[in-house]
Amino acid sequence: MKALTFKRYGKTPDIGFAEVPRPTLKPDELLVEVHAAAVNPIDNMIPTGLFKAVVKLQLPAVMGSDLAGVVTEVGSRVTRFKPGDAVFASIFGIGTGAIAEFAVVPESAAALKPDKLDFVQAASIPMVGLTSWQALKERMKLRPGQKVFIPAGSGGIGTFAIQLAKHLGARVGTTTSTGNVELVRSLGADEIVDYKKQEFEKVLRGYDAVLGTVRGDAMEKAVGILKPGAAMVSLVGPLDAAFARARGLDFFLTFVFGMMSRKIMRLAKQHEVSYSFLFAHPDGAQLAQIGELLQTERIRPVIDKVFPFEQAKEALDYLAQGRAKGKVVIKVR
Template identity: 35%
Template sequence: MRAIVTTKYGPPDVLELTDVEKPIPLDNQVLVKIHASSLNFGNLVLLRGEPFLARFAFGLFKPKYTIPGGDVSGVVEAVGKAVTQFQPGDEVFGDLSGCGWGGFAEYVAVPESALAIKPTNLSFEEAAAVPMAGVTALQSLRDKGKIQSGQKVLINGASGGVGTFAVQIAKSFGAEVTGVCSTRNLDILKSLGADYCLDYTKEKFSQTKTSYDLILGVNGHQPISDYKRALSPNGTFVHVGGSGAQMFQAMVQGPFVSMTGKQKLGTFLQRANQKDLLFLKELLEAGKVKPVIDRSYKLSELPEAFRYFEEGHAQGKVVITV
């Protein structure tokens, strides 16, 4: 089969499209013929080996996982004898980040727990845009942020992959949602149901008179003090992604603030979870959440897709068709 392979850390140019052996599923595995995948921040970490601490999980001197790619959608081609949830012909989607990656290829063999039946109203490309970003948004809002109906929620970086899902999921929980984005993305946020949209080129969320019960920092370079200033007295800030300096502040200052006051500040790391995939499937099929796709690239164009993704201006997700 054809796959994208990387044997060293570096820029997108280290990615090579080549022929590799097609996997054979083990007893507890499902063989999936991949139709589409998508890019996430985790793919950048796996590509470049940065931040350096990530190498303790991904390989200290070279990538432990030679075929990157976490999100997938496709069709089950074969199943191991111990598999009970799927059968050949099933259309599935899933997150491979917890079981060896391998999504940038024509086939992958993975444990059945990494997959769920694809939402019936989504194309393969749309389904591939969901798993990592959608579960990240869900877990950060529900599990870490303890979102409640009627709360005022601010999402900084609302027009990106995680942000577009977060806006819609927060609305599905009954929250009043304010999205922060640039001028060109205002219409996208309005179409996703955001109650208010802040154009960061004209207005800073930390300088408005509104305070928020829950803030999701999906990207940006603001100091943690800006988020703290915008929180209500009992509010919660969840750092999902952003600059290295911002992450460091969240990890170091967050626990101190949380212990010494009523505000809660912390960081969040997504965990692949089949149960949450099924939760998202229900939201997607009910029309409460829809993926936003910026651009689509062929597997052979993956280096170009990475270069565009690294610019940080994607509206929603960048999808790879296989």
């Protein structure tokens, strides 16, 4: 089967199409004919080797983790799905990829595709949906009336997280460029800072939580807008020791990650707030709940651009420019 792969870690990962064997199933897995696959920033980061110690892959590795498609075969222990079911899933971190003609999906990671979404729309959801769910509901425990700061509101994560936060009853602050102000307002953002005209840390105050979506010193600046007792959850780093322990990493990596997060941890402690790093994990049950919100149109997909399968590498290059409004999706068939 045809798949987008990378052959090595580093500055020249040799990303391109290759013929790879069609995957074989374990008893608890589904074989899915992929109709669409979305790309995420992590897809461009993994070939650099930055997460090599955390995400275990056998090279050459098939790229991508978000998919929507049709089940063609099920393992002997699968009970919730059958051939012909339309599903969507994140397979991030399980060692296989989604930008391919077929993909293996653990039963525990899959959910039925909402009828109201086509395959392209459904593929745009898993990573951003699960990341937002696990950050806002599980880690932050966001409650009605609380204020959450979600920077980069027009991006893939931002467009979903704003809508989920509003569904949870929170007030949302965000940053965006002048041209995207109306987009984030339409998603429900309450306080919008045009980063080309203002600095958010000089405008926003009294927040209960912040979702770290922007690299650089944005998390350090965000500490000043938070109330004591607030929660900082970062999707972009620095990684911390708690994350290393949760992933079962060795003492050395736990120490290294602890050193990487030492500055932000110290700053957070000074302001009486908490800091943690989050790597979203596949979860079909959570994805099914997200699917209900999409089916009832309480949350809508936001898609910037759709690329044909043959231009999958161009989709990754386009995403890397950092200007996408919402998600970038590859239409496989």
